[in-house]
Amino acid sequence: MNSLTLAIRQEAARLLEEKIVDVVIGFEAGTLPLKAQPAFITRKEEAEKLVFNGFCQNNLAAYLTRFPKEKRLGIICRGCESRAVRALVIEHQHDRDKLYLIGVPCTGIIDWRKIERRVGENTLQAREEGDEVIVTTRDGEHRFRRADVLHDSCARCLHPNPVGADIVLGDPLPEGDPERAWAPVLEFEALPPEERYAYFVQETGRCIRCYACREACPMCYCTECFVDHTAPRWTESMITPGGTQAWHIVRAFHQAGRCVSCGACERACPMDIKMTYLVDKLSYDMMQQYGFEVGASDEKQPPFAAFTLDDRNRFVR
Amino acid sequence: MSDKWTPRIVVFQCQYCLYSEADQKWMDTQLPPHIKLIQVPCTGRISPLFVLNAIQGGTDGILISGCQPEKCHYKEGNLGARRQLDAFRRFLTYLGLEEGRIRFAWIDVSERGRIQQELAGLEKTIQAMGPITRLATRAIPVGEKR
Numbered sequence: 001m002n003s004l005t006l007a008i009r010q011e012a013a014r015l016l017e018e019k020i021v022d023v024v025i026g027f028e029a030g031t032l033p034l035k036a037q038p039a040f041i042t043r044k045e046e047a048e049k050l051v052f053n054g055f056c057q058n059n060l061a062a063y064l065t066r067f068p069k070e071k072r073l074g075i076i077c078r079g080c081e082s083r084a085v086r087a088l089v090i091e092h093q094h095d096r097d098k099l100y101l102i103g104v105p106c107t108g109i110i111d112w113r114k115i116e117r118r119v120g121e122n123t124l125q126a127r128e129e130g131d132e133v134i135v136t137t138r139d140g141e142h143r144f145r146r147a148d149v150l151h152d153s154c155a156r157c158l159h160p161n162p163v164g165a166d167i168v169l170g171d172p173l174p175e176g177d178p179e180r181a182w183a184p185v186l187e188f189e190a191l192p193p194e195e196r197y198a199y200f201v202q203e204t205g206r207c208i209r210c211y212a213c214r215e216a217c218p219m220c221y222c223t224e225c226f227v228d229h230t231a232p233r234w235t236e237s238m239i240t241p242g243g244t245q246a247w248h249i250v251r252a253f254h255q256a257g258r259c260v261s262c263g264a265c266e267r268a269c270p271m272d273i274k275m276t277y278l279v280d281k282l283s284y285d286m287m288q289q290y291g292f293e294v295g296a297s298d299e300k301q302p303p304f305a306a307f308t309l310d311d312r313n314r315f316v317r
Numbered sequence: 318m319s320d321k322w323t324p325r326i327v328v329f330q331c332q333y334c335l336y337s338e339a340d341q342k343w344m345d346t347q348l349p350p351h352i353k354l355i356q357v358p359c360t361g362r363i364s365p366l367f368v369l370n371a372i373q374g375g376t377d378g379i380l381i382s383g384c385q386p387e388k389c390h391y392k393e394g395n396l397g398a399r400r401q402l403d404a405f406r407r408f409l410t411y412l413g414l415e416e417g418r419i420r421f422a423w424i425d426v427s428e429r430g431r432i433q434q435e436l437a438g439l440e441k442t443i444q445a446m447g448p449i450t451r452l453a454t455r456a457i458p459v460g461e462k463r
């Protein structure tokens with residue numbers, strides 16, 4: 001067990017004992033190796049269940065909107081989660097003074113798919129040791145460098161340190177490299193249009209419309225999603241090309257200027273569909289055009305909510 | 318492609334859009350049959366879903382016409398629309414849609430005849446591009462009965 005897990009358990013127990021929060025949202029060991037699962041701790045004794053490691057896949061900020069506003073929540077916040085919480089507070093989804101953010105600088109999430117592709121499906125045990133991930137299967141022990149098996153979104157993470165946390169456990173990490181973060185968008189943009197469209201069609205073609213990406217996303221909290229409307233029906237509700245393409249286009253577009261680039265959508269996808277290249281383009285545009293970055297400020301509204309007459313000469317055609 | 322192909326065009330028009338009276342009358346009564354007019358209360362009412370549905374349904378070109386920034390009937394409806402729809406157009410271009418299929422016109426009452434110019438300009442661009450192929454999943458191919 002790492003020291004971070006211990007510190008988190010202590011802090012969670014303290015928060016519950018002193019009645020600062022009603023629930024602590026964190027991670028506990030899952031039933032399968034390589035996959036920790038979200039845990040909702042309400043009693044101090046249960047704090048012993050909490051773990052924290054590179055196998056914690058979910059974005060915990062997604063659970064913030066599922067609690068009533070009166071609940072005082074303690075959330076374990078990595079960089080992306082803390083930015084999502086900030087964005088949600090700006091959008092009035094919870095009161096900031098009813099939240100207690102336990103900040104944890106994050107070294108990245110390990111992509112179980114990358115490991116499964118290398119060792120097969122028979123993983124018995126997995127643990128981290130410094131910069132290495134050690135996976136035990138029936139064939140024996142496999143060692144991987146962390147950097148090789150990080151999730152793509154984490155490998156190009158810009159801000160691994162939590163923002164606006166009430167307490168930060170662990171040492172701050174160096175910030176990410178913007179060039180690396182935006183490289184996939186710029187590379188995709190440089191392709192000829194027909195190749196871009198072909199890639200989009202190929203990726204969306206696998207979609208089974210399970211909406212796991214929506215459920216995993218901290219910013220997708222509408223009580224009724226546009227795809228669930230039946231009157232009027234906005235898009236085809238089947239897995240036709242039209243339906244899946246519309247879902248991926250509009251899902252991404254609704255995240256414009258709100259996405260925190262945590263990659264939870266891709267990790268949740270059972271069909272392994274690449275989709276961060278869609279929202280990343282919108283985030284890139286928002287940064288280039290309006291100088292807006294999610295979570296950079298406590299009060300700045302996202303670009304689509306904050307428009308001014310200063311825009312007047314921006315759109316000529 | 319046959320010579321008889323005429324592009325299908327959809328015009329989203331803000332109903333307060335300050336066309337001069339003659340232009341508005343032309344829009345209401347003399348619009349050619351391949352151009353569909355959809356009037357909305359304000360450009361702010363145009364959800365990107367409207368645009369996407371038009372494209373998926375096989376529209377070859379879209380013209381979105383709204384008021385000048387400070388002339389919005391609802392004060393700032395068009396400001397929000399400008400940000401959203403512009404970003405949406407760029408996003409569709411990123412996914413491989415040809416540039417120029419979606420066009421904006423922010424028209425003032427004094428600009429008489431501009432809407433005709435914009436429509437002619439759009440039609441010329443679309444004629445050069447040919448019928449829409451990408452993203453038009455519900456389109457009926459050219460040549461088949463509509």
